[in-house]
Amino acid sequence: MNAAIQQLNNAFSLIAPEAVLLAAVCLIFFAAPFLVNERGEAPVGLRHRWGCLSLLALLLASCVWWQSPPVTRTLGPFVLDELTWYIRGLTLTFGAILVLLHWNQADDARSAESHACLLAILAGVNLIAASNDLVGLFVALELVSIPTYLFLLLPRRDAPAQEATLKYFLLSIFSSAIVLFGMSYLYGATGTTNLSGIHAAFSAASDHRANPLVAVATVMLIAGLGFRLTAVPFHFYAPDVFQGAPTSAAAMLSFVPKIAGFVALLRLMVPATGAEQAMNPWTMTPAAIPLLWWLAVATMFVGNLMALMQTDIRRLLAYSSVSHAGYMMVGLIVGMAHEHQKADVLATVSPNSVSGIGAMLFYLAVYGAMTLGTFAVLIAAARTDKRIESFDDLSGLSRTRPAMALLLAIFLFSLAGLPPTAGFLGKLNLFFAAWSQGTVEGQESYKWLAVILAINAALGAWYYLKIIGVMFLREPINRSQQDTVIETPSLIAAGLCLVGTLGLFFLPGWLWVPIQSIMP
């Protein structure tokens, strides 16, 4: 009994930052109803206080995060390795930016709940990164998706937001069930829910025939998590939800579920630092790689080609987020192949190749900076009466608000992968990883992945350029200046994203060095 308590205490110390965040969530949920009267009215300006409180919670969690460096892996339910540490840093940083984006999106009465939901989502993503158990992983995934419904609905409760929430809700619960089914078979095949135990069971397997249970589990897990990544063909909800949901929620959806999905896939498919990767058909990798290969190709092409046809800026950004998910999947696949190959003692691994997983994690951070920056500018450039929806709303922005137009142009150039922005280095790392893996004997298909990535980067440039063209090459349609508002929090967020987008280009080592320590 004492040992169990001891283990629980240890486990708690591994997830201290999440505990801080969830404590803040509880505090906000308890306190908020007392500050709103019976008719649902709140004092003017209450949302600023909730925003400050959320930032404070994030700051506190960041302090705890900084104080808890990676420790060696145990067999407990939670793990705090380099990957956890990195993902925590990522979520806490971008979480602060999301809080800033969300600052004025919800009215005073409902700001508290939506901020609390945002914090809960961030805690959920961190828990995914920290979990070493299928149960923990599932609970953490749900901790991401359940508050998301509220976060989508609370700020604006009009019909489009309701429809967006409904669509997201139904598909999210559907995908959760599919993931859960995969997990149950994985448990059945290995006899344990502990991820370390599962990987140990894989490497201990003496049976060298492919296991049907594991194969089914792999397909189900990829399909279910594909919803989170917005991988084609599980992407179809994304444009509708982005179109209907509040801008800050769309920004959150474009980025946070992707971290969740990719980290969950990493945790499931790739054993963590120091563990042995099994080299037999029993593991998930042989089934997963071809499946993910085709998914990645389809995701890139569908995302970019559909984005070319859009006239609504949010739908366009939704498809752009789909295509970026495809780019990151390239990194994941190449990394999985690399790890799998490393386990094979007969194969020689080039000492000088960039790990695909590293490239993917780098791209994840870069993508967060550029996409959240784009949404921040969309929020900041909106008028009081109308948010930015179609291309016409952005028309001639360089005349009416030149600084905004320039900011947005930088983020879009980064999304298109042009130097001197971090988006360029991100794509370069993916190219580098895919091509190095493709030079290995018998793995030429990864070279094609690199080529397809290049084709898609060119396709993608066209629609980002279209937005830039609308802003800079067209005359403003409505020249009235007076109805613009100064959105200070969003501007701060955009500034932070700008620092990230440009800074990571000039000083990539700042992010790359921690990433390299993740993958042995």
Next chain:
Amino acid sequence: MPSLLVIMIFLPAIAAVALLLLDPQATAVRARWVALLATVATFLVSWGVAAQFLALPQVSETARGPVHPQLVQRHTWLDLSQAGPHSPGVKLEFFLGLDGISLSLVLLTTILTISSVLVSWTAIKDRAAQFYACLLILETGLIGVFCSFDILLFYVFFEFTLIPLFFLVGIWGGPLRRYAAGKFFVYTLAGSLITLLGLVSLVVTTVQANPGLTTPFSIPDLANTLAEHPLTPTVQFTLFLMIAAGFMVKVPLFPFHTWLPLAHVEAPTAGSVLLAGVLLKLGTYGFLRMLLPMLPDACLHTGLPLIGAMASIGIIYGSFCALSQNDIKKLVAYSSVAHLGFCMLGLFALNIEGISGGVLQMINHGLSTGALFCIVGMFYERYHTRQLNELGGLATKLPLMGVAMVFTSFASIGLPGLNGFVGEFLCLAGMFRAGDGQGVIFSALGAMGVVLGAWYLLGVVQHAFFGPVHLPAEHHGPGHEPIADLNAREVAALAPLLGLCLILGLFPQPLLDLIRPDVEAVAKLYGNVRATNPNAFMHASLNNHASQKNLPSVALGSEVRP
């Protein structure tokens, strides 16, 4: 204290940022003075850099590899070897430097930017601060390409030039500007992404073969490694095609040239000047810097026939297209296709004459076509038309412009005594001796192109500047200011270009001497390749041997002196 080289690269960009941040609503007057000041300052700094470069002691031939930059500035950008025991030991660097070839192109850039500021003086009134900021940022990008000796840094600057040019064409261009800007951007971006893939795979392949190489992105180190341990011919072939793709679009070589006339016609005059004068040279410079020293086998066996054929078809095709144009700007644009064909013929002759001719032709084309676009812009400003059939006898109205036009056309045609002659002659002479007989065909086609070039350019001169006076109708009526000849500003914009055309025509030797060590180092690679290659014909190696003995570039340079 940063070195003069770094100052030269970033001075225009700093000026542009200052212009945008300090005074975004600047009037056209103030913006253009700031821009002029910045470009002149950059020009002076570039001469300072040139003086530093020339003061350096000569590097002995044995001490240098195929690419040997001087005034080197190296700073680590991303050092992966520090990240952990398992991370790749490669290093990206901010690696700036200069060699003779890049110095001459940098000087060309700084001169042409001054001219393009001067020709935009009155033409650009709308959003002037942003216009000049774009122009200055473009200058930084262009100088940066020529000064970077890290593959990725090169590519970064190479791609970066697209952004300011996109805005220059898209905002201040002609009626089809939005389409032209988009087409130009996506076309070149698609090409250069393939190039990026090729460069990445070149680095990966080299590193896997030579694990000791920790700075594979540095062009000199990579070239040295590849000179000692060349890749297999099949690998070289694939890499050549991939890397060449982006440069072919940029040059542009024959089937990939379709973006060029459109972009030229729609661009504002300053944009056209820089596009033709410098931006196209990024493609040829890329061939010279990335492919010739790195992949000698592929350049010889694939590049020579393929690029030779594309270039000579481009010369003929471009010339015929130019002949049939009514819009003078479009005519000049097609003439660029033809002239760049000469340049590529020279580079892929792969001997000393050819490569020095190619480099010379890059400079010449920049000067003469830059000047042609300036003149076209000037009379468009006066008559608001560029249609050949609406103009005639301009020389009687505008004698100074007539002189300038005739002079520039002669330079562009390649009249002996002007710069075009030296460049084209060296290119064709180099090609004539290259490639086991196929070079003769290519250079014969090229020579036909010279004749065609004389035809279409003299046709313009004769039709628009001489003959019966025939001016657009709407400019005869009252209410228009009398149309004046070139003013002092326009003379100042043209004079340096025309002066350099004359000087380079009469005394090409200093320039040839400047680029000679670098050209020789590259050509030496082909001497080796031919000597060791069993497939090469005997006479080819004999020829090459003779060419090294006679040092023909010196001889040819002095032949044209009157």
Next chain:
Amino acid sequence: MTATVLESQLVVGATLFILGVVGFLTRRNLILIMLSAELMLHGVSINLTAFSRYHGNPQGQVFTIFVLTIAACEAGLALSLILSLYQRRKSLDIFLWGKLGEDDLPVFTGTPAPPITVSVDPNVDLPHLTPAGRMPKTQPGPQTKT
């Protein structure tokens, strides 16, 4: 526990799951869709308990308890969401929620759901289970013709 028992339990679980999937994809009634999703979750629960018994360790049962708890959370949230949706459209028909979508694609509405016939109920604002899907076709006979 033998493998055959496990197999039959897995078949039950998979059947429940697939029934849930089919129901989720074919129903038009919001509440029934939500219930189908719950059915999927419970198919998984059966899998987990079966495996737990087979392997002889409690982890699967613990997992099942977590799944049940989370399913309850989802259901609570789902019902409140459905209520708020009902208050806007006064119907549970999912085809009424198709306004967002590609511009150039037709909005699929299907045949409109038959009107609610329970008009005697004074509390019309309460949600009703609307007839979902299509009425099954009866044999064409003389008595069905009108």
